[in-house]
Amino acid sequence: MVMLVDVPRMTAWIRHTGAERIIADIAARLETDYARWPQFDKVERIAAHSPIGVIELMPIADADRYGFKYVNGHPANPARGLQTVTAFGAYADVHTGYPILIAEMTLLTALRTAATSAMAARHLARADSEVMAIIGNGSQSEFQALGMRGALGITSLRIWDTDPAAMDKLQRNLEPHGFTVYRATSARDACRGADIITTATADKALAQIVANDWVEPGMHLNAIGGDCPGKTELDTDILRRADVFVEYEPQTRIEGEIQHLPADHPVTELWTVITGQATGRTSPAQITVFDSVGFALEDLTALAHVADAVQGTEFAGEIDLVASPADPRDLFGMVVSPASVPSSR
Numbered sequence: 479m480v481m482l483v484d485v486p487r488m489t490a491w492i493r494h495t496g497a498e499r500i501i502a503d504i505a506a507r508l509e510t511d512y513a514r515w516p517q518f519d520k521v522e523r524i525a526a527h528s529p530i531g532v533i534e535l536m537p538i539a540d541a542d543r544y545g546f547k548y549v550n551g552h553p554a555n556p557a558r559g560l561q562t563v564t565a566f567g568a569y570a571d572v573h574t575g576y577p578i579l580i581a582e583m584t585l586l587t588a589l590r591t592a593a594t595s596a597m598a599a600r601h602l603a604r605a606d607s608e609v610m611a612i613i614g615n616g617s618q619s620e621f622q623a624l625g626m627r628g629a630l631g632i633t634s635l636r637i638w639d640t641d642p643a644a645m646d647k648l649q650r651n652l653e654p655h656g657f658t659v660y661r662a663t664s665a666r667d668a669c670r671g672a673d674i675i676t677t678a679t680a681d682k683a684l685a686q687i688v689a690n691d692w693v694e695p696g697m698h699l700n701a702i703g704g705d706c707p708g709k710t711e712l713d714t715d716i717l718r719r720a721d722v723f724v725e726y727e728p729q730t731r732i733e734g735e736i737q738h739l740p741a742d743h744p745v746t747e748l749w750t751v752i753t754g755q756a757t758g759r760t761s762p763a764q765i766t767v768f769d770s771v772g773f774a775l776e777d778l779t780a781l782a783h784v785a786d787a788v789q790g791t792e793f794a795g796e797i798d799l800v801a802s803p804a805d806p807r808d809l810f811g812m813v814v815s816p817a818s819v820p821s822s823r
């Protein structure tokens with residue numbers, strides 16, 4: 479039997495444990511996994527593009543565990559009553575090749591993306607950061623706020639979305655949880671006085687969500703929405719002024735904000751900051767950018783965390799996914815009984 483964490487079980491587990499707690503736990507585990515980065519067999523994700531979206535496969539392995547996520551990105555989906563991003567994934571034993579866990583990953587992606595943003599911010603944002611701007615108030619936004627509160631204690635938000643209904647939703651969801659929410663009148667207004675700017679917009683376009691002259695010394699930009707060729711959010715002059723940090727450079731060169739910069743523009747992989755081989759923030763006035771696109775290691779870490787956390791609990795189901803004949807070489811025997819095989823005479 480393979481462990482199954484479907485939508486009802488994932489939802490119940492997150493409600494039971496609390497999204498903020500899980501984000502913090504995944505962030506801590508990510509820090510450990512990023513510190514052993516060279517042990518992972520890494521590859522850029524495999525993308526199938528269409529004019530209005532993308533479907534991606536994100537595989538990764540170490541010596542013991544293999545994982546993959548199937549994820550889509552369709553910015554026009556909300557107008558059709560569908561989500562921009564949905565996902566599911568698998569976690570497997572490298573030694574037998576057998577799957578251990580099949581999981582819903584739409585919710586898990588929001589948790590792990592917030593955990594990754596939190597981990598990056600702990601190394602790149604000013605430790606005295608108090609105010610966070612969130613531009614793009616869709617599915618990821620509340621999770622991002624919870625991640626930053628866990629990382630830096632931030633409770634003051636300046637929010638902006640081109641759709642006022644998305645701002646209403648974020649305000650309604652977060653104010654009861656101890657956040658102070660200022661509804662900005664524009665993206666520029668949202669950025670005013672912010673210590674951290676998170677961009678989480680969805681548009682399959684070379685958008686300019688944040689302009690260079692809105693960015694003040696000392697700010698940290700957590701750019702999570704630009705994650706596809708032809709889909710970016712930042713004025714490129716910001717990238718030239720700032721120190722840019724990435725997950726896996728070969729993938730970010732294709733998908734991230736830096737796709738607009740020359741291939742030799744210097745960037746720093748986050749794992750080198752975590753291991754102390756490179757420096758993160760070096761001064762209060764430095765401008766830092768986390769050019770996040772989402773990397774397979776974050777999904778593997780999240781799947782490992784779910785498997786460990788739910789095993790043996792009411793939140794773990796089972797699915798009979800691997801055909802297992804009594805004689806491992808008699809697969810045919812599972813589908814045809816000897817009596818039903820027509821005789822040759």
Ligand code: NAD
Pocket residue numbers: 551553556561562563587588591613614615616617618619638639640641644665678679680681685687701702703704705770771772773
């Ligand atoms: P969503 O569709 O639920 O929300 C996006 C929001 O952005 C919407 O409310 C929309 O109105 C708003 N928006 C669009 N254009 C805007 C603009 N110009 N200014 C202000 N607001 C604007 O999508 P989501 O699930 O929240 O995802 C947001 C983005 O993050 C997507 O592009 C997605 O691909 C990306 N993403 C990245 C990662 C990662 O690891 N880096 C993970 C998950 C999602």
